[in-house]
Amino acid sequence: MTGIGPVEPVNSPETEKSYDVIGADEPRLTDHLSTRWKRMSPRARRTTLATTVTALLAAGVLLPHTLSQNPPPKPKDTPVPWPANVTAWRYLGSADLPETPGTHPTSGRFRFAVDVQHGPPVTLQVTGAAFTGLTAHALPEAFTVHAGTTRRVTVEIAVSDCSGLPLNADLPFLDVTLRNTRAIQHHSFIFGSGYSHDLAELIQGACASTAPPSTARPSGSAGSQDAD
Numbered sequence: 230m231t232g233i234g235p236v237e238p239v240n241s242p243e244t245e246k247s248y249d250v251i252g253a254d255e256p257r258l259t260d261h262l263s264t265r266w267k268r269m270s271p272r273a274r275r276t277t278l279a280t281t282v283t284a285l286l287a288a289g290v291l292l293p294h295t296l297s298q299n300p301p302p303k304p305k306d307t308p309v310p311w312p313a314n315v316t317a318w319r320y321l322g323s324a325d326l327p328e329t330p331g332t333h334p335t336s337g338r339f340r341f342a343v344d345v346q347h348g349p350p351v352t353l354q355v356t357g358a359a360f361t362g363l364t365a366h367a368l369p370e371a372f373t374v375h376a377g378t379t380r381r382v383t384v385e386i387a388v389s390d391c392s393g394l395p396l397n398a399d400l401p402f403l404d405v406t407l408r409n410t411r412a413i414q415h416h417s418f419i420f421g422s423g424y425s426h427d428l429a430e431l432i433q434g435a436c437a438s439t440a441p442p443s444t445a446r447p448s449g450s451a452g453s454q455d456a457d
Contacts, residue, residue: 310348312407313416316374317344320420323427324383336387337431338368339424343382345374349410355384356415357404358428362390365403386428391436398428 269277324338345351352373358365365386374380384403388394402419 309409309411311412311414312348312351312409313414315346315348315376316351316353316407316416317346318342318403318405318418318420319344320424321381322423333434333437334431335389335435336385337427339384339386339427341382341384343372343374343380345376345378347376350375352408353382354406355403356406358384358386359401359403359417360395360398361393362388363394363432364389386431388432388435391432394432394436396429396433396436398425398432401425401428 319342321340321342324340343353350373352371353367354371355365355367357363363386365384368383368385372380372382400419400421401424402417404415404417407414407416
């Protein structure tokens with residue numbers, strides 16, 4: 230047959246050629262494990278199986294439990310209180326002004342203690358003194374009280390018109406504006422007998438020559454707080 234020669238062996242010394250063997254590989258991991266498993270004694274095999282099963286069961290129980298746990302809830306922020314709810318006024322007494330002989334003073338000074346129980350600082354400003362015909366302002370005009378502290382403040386009250394004033398001021402109050410980081414509130418603080426007596430003395434002295442009015446305006450306020 231023409232064109233066909235003898236078959237040459239691989240790495241034949243006559244051809245002095247070599248060929249790569251394709252597909253050769255290192256022993257696989259499964260082969261190592263299989264060989265190692267065959268070499269183990271029956272007791273060692275049972276121990277290995279028991280350990281593996283226990284580990285798989287533990288993973289199956291703990292993993293879903295870990296995944297199902299919700300993150301701890303964030304602590305709720307404490308709301309900032311309304312300034313009027315944490316502020317208290319106490320009357321300490323009058324601070325008499327020097328009097329000129331033969332005259333009747335038309336203004337007086339009254340001392341108070343202001344407390345803020347908790348929350349952010351509260352800034353206060355006195356805006357009125359219960360009755361038409363009286364004006365009031367704090368010294369200083371506006372002041373700030375921090376939580377857990379007491380601020381002493383003097384309020385100056387002046388009689389501007391006697392025609393609408395009762396000579397006996399029953400449960401008079403102060404109108405105050407309060408402000409903190411939550412809100413601005415207009416509030417009335419009512420005081421008891423001590424403040425009533427001292428304010429009545431001021432009114433009677435300033436309006437001594439004026440006949441008392443036939444009717445007295447109510448001294449209470451729907452939004453007032455008893456602060457005596």
